[in-house]
Amino acid sequence: MEKVLMKGNEAIAEAAIMAGCRHFFGYPITPQTEVAAYMSKRLPQVGGVYLQAESEIASINMVLGASSAGVRVLTSSSSPGISLMSEGLSYIAGCDLPAVLVNIQRGGPGLGGIQPSQADYYQATRSSGHGDFRILVLAPNSVQEMADLTMKAFDLADKHRMPAMILGDGILGQMMEPIVLSAPEEQKPAEKPWAATGTGGTRKKNIINSLYLQPDQLERKNLERYERYKAISESEAMYEEHLMDDADVVLVAYGATSRICKNAISMARSKGIKAGLIRPVTLWPFPEKALANASCRAKSFVCVEMSMGQMIDDVKLAVKCSKPVYFCGRTGGMVHSPEEILKKIEDANGGVINEHCI
Amino acid sequence: MSIVFDRPKALSDVPTHYCPGCTHGIIHRLVAEAMDELDIAGRTVGIAPVGCAVMAYDYFECDMIEAAHGRAPAVATGVKRAKPESIVFTYQGDGDLAAIGCAETVHAAARGENITIIFVNNAIYGMTGGQMAPTTLPGQITQTTPYGRDVVSAGYPIRVCELLSTLEGASFIQRVAADSVKNVREAKKAIKKAFQVQLESRGFSLVEVLSSCPTNWGLTPSQALDWIRASMIPYYPLGVFKDKSAKSKGE
Numbered sequence: 001m002e003k004v005l006m007k008g009n010e011a012i013a014e015a016a017i018m019a020g021c022r023h024f025f026g027y028p029i030t031p032q033t034e035v036a037a038y039m040s041k042r043l044p045q046v047g048g049v050y051l052q053a054e055s056e057i058a059s060i061n062m063v064l065g066a067s068s069a070g071v072r073v074l075t076s077s078s079s080p081g082i083s084l085m086s087e088g089l090s091y092i093a094g095c096d097l098p099a100v101l102v103n104i105q106r107g108g109p110g111l112g113g114i115q116p117s118q119a120d121y122y123q124a125t126r127s128s129g130h131g132d133f134r135i136l137v138l139a140p141n142s143v144q145e146m147a148d149l150t151m152k153a154f155d156l157a158d159k160h161r162m163p164a165m166i167l168g169d170g171i172l173g174q175m176m177e178p179i180v181l182s183a184p185e186e187q188k189p190a191e192k193p194w195a196a197t198g199t200g201g202t203r204k205k206n207i208i209n210s211l212y213l214q215p216d217q218l219e220r221k222n223l224e225r226y227e228r229y230k231a232i233s234e235s236e237a238m239y240e241e242h243l244m245d246d247a248d249v250v251l252v253a254y255g256a257t258s259r260i261c262k263n264a265i266s267m268a269r270s271k272g273i274k275a276g277l278i279r280p281v282t283l284w285p286f287p288e289k290a291l292a293n294a295s296c297r298a299k300s301f302v303c304v305e306m307s308m309g310q311m312i313d314d315v316k317l318a319v320k321c322s323k324p325v326y327f328c329g330r331t332g333g334m335v336h337s338p339e340e341i342l343k344k345i346e347d348a349n350g351g352v353i354n355e356h357c358i
Numbered sequence: 359m360s361i362v363f364d365r366p367k368a369l370s371d372v373p374t375h376y377c378p379g380c381t382h383g384i385i386h387r388l389v390a391e392a393m394d395e396l397d398i399a400g401r402t403v404g405i406a407p408v409g410c411a412v413m414a415y416d417y418f419e420c421d422m423i424e425a426a427h428g429r430a431p432a433v434a435t436g437v438k439r440a441k442p443e444s445i446v447f448t449y450q451g452d453g454d455l456a457a458i459g460c461a462e463t464v465h466a467a468a469r470g471e472n473i474t475i476i477f478v479n480n481a482i483y484g485m486t487g488g489q490m491a492p493t494t495l496p497g498q499i500t501q502t503t504p505y506g507r508d509v510v511s512a513g514y515p516i517r518v519c520e521l522l523s524t525l526e527g528a529s530f531i532q533r534v535a536a537d538s539v540k541n542v543r544e545a546k547k548a549i550k551k552a553f554q555v556q557l558e559s560r561g562f563s564l565v566e567v568l569s570s571c572p573t574n575w576g577l578t579p580s581q582a583l584d585w586i587r588a589s590m591i592p593y594y595p596l597g598v599f600k601d602k603s604a605k606s607k608g609e
Contacts, residue, residue, distance in 0.1 A: 014444065023436075023439060024438055025436065046522070049440075050440045051435070052441060053432070053465075054461050054462070054464075054465035055461060057429070057461075057462075058429070058432040058435075058461065058465065059432075059463055061425065061426065061429040061432035061436065061462070062432050062433070062435050062439070063436060063440075064425075064429075064432075064433050064436060065405075065423065065434060065435060065436020065438075065440070066436035066437065067435035067436070067446070068403075068423050068433070068435045068436070068437060068441040069403070069436070069440035069441045070441075070445075071440040071441075073440070074435070088429070090424065090449040091425075091426050095423075095424075095505070100494070119548065154373075161515070189583035196403045196421035196422065196423050196437065196442060197421065197441055198400055198401035198402060198403060198421055198441075198444050198445075199399070199400050199419075199420060199421055200400050200401070201399070201400035202400075205419060205420055205421050205422060206421045207415045207420075207422050207423075208417075208420070208422070208423040209414070209415060209422075209424040210424065211424055212411060222448055252433075285544070288541060302405050
């Protein structure tokens with residue numbers, strides 16, 4: 001297959017079109033604006049609709065409307081914009097609607113900065129909006145995966161009738177790599193008999209709604225939804241293992257950070273330290289079984305994040321505090337050097353206990 | 359015997375939750391009659407607001423979506439852009455449309471979004487128990503303006519039709535009232551015309567209906583209708599504020 005050189009943000013956009021998405025609603029924000037720019041050029045060429053909304057609040061509600069009408073729809077933003085979308089995300093989840101959104105994270109809190117970050121992990125996996133709900137979170141670590149996981153996100157969102165987020169960062173969004181764009185196999189678009197497209201006078205009306213004033217009804221709805229989440233946790237978790245067969249020190253990292261970890265692991269191995277990597281590809285569901293299995297033989301874990309330590313909570317939960325979990329973080333838009341990760345690997349291998357250990 | 363008066367087919371055969379004397383019921387009926395007469399219920403998608411009409415999805419016999427507070431025009435935009443052949447309307451109150459949803463309303467109008475908005479203005483937040491709305495009149499007493507709306511601190515009411523009619527994208531903007539038989543008949547014509555504007559792909563249409571809230575105004579139903587005439591209509595004059603089709607026909 002032919003390789004093309006693409007920016008991460010553009011790969012997401014083209015992949016969405018290949019997945020059958022013909023509707024994009026968004027609002028400009030650095031460092032993800034290329035998604036919108038690409039869509040504004042490409043969608044009219046394929047009979048689609050690009051619309052620049054007045055805000056992220058409007059974007060996500062346009063997504064809710066288009067999804068209610070049964071089409072595949074995308075929006076894209078970066079950290080502060082995703083905060084504005086949290087209201088709409090909660091409604092989309094409460095209405096059991098599929099939708100795909102992209103967060104190319106930048107440093108925070110507040111206006112923060114425009115350099116890469118992974119500080120929205122909590123927001124993506126814990127608190128995307130008010131109420132009891134989950135969203136699928138996919139974390140690519142290459143431009144190729146930006147494309148592949150975007151296509152997968154549409155399928156997963158339709159299959160489970162819930163929002164799916166591509167959680168990238170400013171490095172992945174902005175960097176260029178050669179990729180192969182392979183269209184998904186021709187498949188029948190998901191049937192959506194629940195969609196609000198007009199009754200045609202032939203069926204009862206469809207109502208898309210998240211309001212349940214009777215508490216017992218609302219509880220039942222939430223219990224049903226969490227039953228589905230439980231099944232998803234068991235079936236949809238994805239991860240990559242790197243040099244894990246004999247690893248004493250297990251690095252855990254996702255996204256761009258995982259690639260720096262691989263360099264650090266090579267350096268560690270050349271020094272005789274058996275280091276390996278578990279890279280969660282889905283952040284929700286979190287691949288906790290892979291980590292639990294690794295905890296049987298590993299000596300220690302090092303969680304590497306461009307944040308003050310967010311995914312580390314999931315790592316600790318997954319290994320059930322059976323082994324020390326070290327933390328190696330940069331924040332505010334700063335990116336790790338392989339050397340500083342190596343230093344942490346050496347600490348973890350030598351059993352030096354620091355304040356991040358359990 | 360022939361039937362001379364019946365429930366419109368587009369109005370569901372269920373009791374509503376509205377208070378006695380509230381004119382929401384009349385306005386619902388007018389929207390349903392317009393859908394019946396234009397024979398569009400089968401391809402209509404309605405968007406319910408947050409506020410007294412939050413459960414409007416139970417009252418219209420067409421596909422319905424319940425939006426977040428103020429976001430109905432954005433949701434309607436999403437539906438219409440996804441299915442341009444559908445007829446899309448929102449049904450929103452004054453807090454929903456002119457306070458929290460002001461941006462969504464103004465920009466849907468500015469884009470000339472081919473949707474219809476039924477805007478019910480009763481100068482108060484009804485569902486939450488009678489707080490000041492963006493359309494509460496100067497001096498009007500509400501739960502959160504217990505000494506009357508003081509424009510020095512609480513600011514002035516927004517005249518939505520006047521505001522939106524300055525936008526190029528707005529195609530048809532009319533204010534009507536639900537206070538009397540004559541005005542209700544006028545309201546019906548306006549609502550039907552708004553749907554026709556959408557059917558002809560002429561762009562954004564909005565009908566503002568001055569409505570009563572006897573419960574939160576602390577008036578009897580008939581006193582409330584009097585208050586629309588005595589207090590609201592002088593501040594919110596009735597009439598057509600924008601009609602691009604009339605303009606093009608006149609030229």
